[in-house]
Structures are given as structure tokens and as C-alpha cells.
Amino acid sequence: MAGIQHSSSMKDVGDALLSFAGQFGTTNILAGIIPPPSASRREQLSHVLLDRWPAEWTDRYFSNGYLYRDPTIRLVAQGSRPFSWRDLGSLGELWPGARRVMDEAAEFGLREGLTFSFLTIERQRVGLSIAGEKLELPPGEQDAFLLVAAYAFGKAVILAEENRQTGSVGLSPRQNDVLQWASLGLSVEAIADRLGISSHTADSHLRAARERLGVQNTVHAVAEAFRLGLIA
Known part of the structure; x- marks a missing residue:
């Protein structure tokens, strides 16, 4: 928690959370606010705050509109409790294209994952996923991890708003x-x-x-x- 608390950039927050989650086999993290169904690719991307996903997979995911086929996003939008990707079962049959999304994710090392859903103060639904080749997060640890994840996401939101207000980041x-x-x-x-x-x-x-x-x-x-x- 101390590493997250003292982070000065969203990159620092992501690094701190990934370091903490690494003890469970996590190699990748992605977190963002769930955008409305009408959101464009750019708008979908703008809702991502913590990104430690393989860049090539992220590009394919948003370019192909996988957000609206992804079973993890569907469950997050419904306010599901934390769930393992192992438990997705036959959702590929229930939601067209869902199994393809998960199979392709596995090609990029995102073979096993856990997804957490929570609300911001503004009642916006957030999804945060951790993934790797093999995860070992005992069920009893999930609630504790959710608290750390929510704290990290909140810190990222604060830093993003500070950057927006101060205009501290400039591009040539x-x-x-x-x-x-x-x-x-x-x-x-x-x-x-x-x-x-x-x-x-x-x-x-x-x-x-x-x-x-x-x-x-x-x-x-x-x-x-x-x-x-x-x-x-």
C-alpha cells in the first residue's frame, strides 16, 4: 500500500500494484471504467487508467471491438463479485464471440485471470483484471486484494485529474x-x-x-x- 500511496504517476501506481500482485503469479494488469455501449475506440481507450496488458493484444482488442464481446466486461457491467476466468464455463455459447476473445487472450500469456468489479464515488462501474500463465490467489485473499486494487485505482484517478487540471504534461x-x-x-x-x-x-x-x-x-x-x- 505504501508504494501505491507514494506514487507520483499512473505508471508508478501500475508498477506498485503489479509488484504486489506478482506474488500470486500476476504478470499483467488492466483496469478502467466501463464505457457506454456507444463509445468509439478512442473513447474506450480513454477509460483505461492502469495498463499492464501486452501492447499487441490491447491494440487488437480495441481495434476489433472485443470490449462488447468480452465475457469479463459483461460480468463487470452486471456488478458481479470477483470471479476467476476458469469459472467462465460455457459463456462462449451464451455470448457470441466470447470464447474467441478469451482464447486469443491466452495466446498473449493471459491464460488465467481474475476480474474484480467495483464502483467509483461517482457510481461508475470499474473492472480490474489480473492475469498470467498461472494464477494462485486463494479465495480468502480475494476480498483483501480487492481493497488494494480499489485503492490503487482511486490513486490513479486522482493523479489523472491532477494532470488534467494542471496541464503538467505537454507534447511537442x-x-x-x-x-x-x-x-x-x-x-x-x-x-x-x-x-x-x-x-x-x-x-x-x-x-x-x-x-x-x-x-x-x-x-x-x-x-x-x-x-x-x-x-x-
């Missing part, structure tokens, strides 16, 4: 340009072509943007820039 015009194009799903090569620069230069601008925003991958950089109003 070129960093803004590359993120604008990345938000539309363009590859580094396609962005370079649009801007008339080399792929190496485009990649350098994306790396610099990620560093300024304190995130680890381009998908999350787009989400954070969108949330902060740096891109539209």
Missing part, C-alpha cells in the same frame, strides 16, 4: 501529430508516410511521447493523451 507538435495518427490505428510505417518522415523518426517521437505521458506503450499513450485533452 510532432509528438502530438504522431499520437493523432496512432489513435486512428496507423502503424509506425504508415504514420511516417503520412508525415513525410522516416520510420525511425516516427518511432522516436512515439517513444518520447510515451515517456512524457509516463506510460509503457503507444495504445496507453493514446488513451492518456485523449483523456488529458492533448489530442481530439
Whole structure:
């Protein structure tokens, strides 16, 4: 809890929570507010606050509209108690496309997972998932972990709001340009072509943007820039 409390960025919060959850076999974490069904890809991304998911999987997930096929999201939206992905059973038959989402997630090392659902003060529904090749979180530990997870998410919300109000994060015009194009799903090569620069230069601008925003991958950089109003 101390590591989360003293975090100065959302990246720090994610690192602290992942370090804590690692004792249970967790290698990846994702948490965000559940967006409305009409939300665009950009809006869906802007609802993600803690992102330690494989970047390639995140990109595929949001590009293919998996949010609305994902059985974990469906259960979170219904206010389910914490549940193991092992218990999803035959939901693939109940919800079209659900089994495909979970099978593809396993290809990226997200083979076993636990998902927690809770509400913000504003009564917004939040989903937080931890995953890895093999998880060992005893049932008796789930409620305790939920308290830590909710605290971490609350800290991330506070930091995001502070950044938005103070405008403490700024991007150069070129960093803004590359993120604008990345938000539309363009590859580094396609962005370079649009801007008339080399792929190496485009990649350098994306790396610099990620560093300024304190995130680890381009998908999350787009989400954070969108949330902060740096891109539209």
C-alpha cells in the first residue's frame, strides 16, 4: 500500500500494484471504467487508467471491438463479485464471440485471470483484471486484494485529474501529430508516410511521447493523451 500511496504517476501506481500482485503469479494488469455501449475506440481507450496488458493484444482488442464481446466486461457491467476466468464455463455459447476473445487472450500469456468489479464515488462501474500463465490467489485473499486494487485505482484517478487540471504534461507538435495518427490505428510505417518522415523518426517521437505521458506503450499513450485533452 505504501508504494501505491507514494506514487507520483499512473505508471508508478501500475508498477506498485503489479509488484504486489506478482506474488500470486500476476504478470499483467488492466483496469478502467466501463464505457457506454456507444463509445468509439478512442473513447474506450480513454477509460483505461492502469495498463499492464501486452501492447499487441490491447491494440487488437480495441481495434476489433472485443470490449462488447468480452465475457469479463459483461460480468463487470452486471456488478458481479470477483470471479476467476476458469469459472467462465460455457459463456462462449451464451455470448457470441466470447470464447474467441478469451482464447486469443491466452495466446498473449493471459491464460488465467481474475476480474474484480467495483464502483467509483461517482457510481461508475470499474473492472480490474489480473492475469498470467498461472494464477494462485486463494479465495480468502480475494476480498483483501480487492481493497488494494480499489485503492490503487482511486490513486490513479486522482493523479489523472491532477494532470488534467494542471496541464503538467505537454507534447511537442510532432509528438502530438504522431499520437493523432496512432489513435486512428496507423502503424509506425504508415504514420511516417503520412508525415513525410522516416520510420525511425516516427518511432522516436512515439517513444518520447510515451515517456512524457509516463506510460509503457503507444495504445496507453493514446488513451492518456485523449483523456488529458492533448489530442481530439
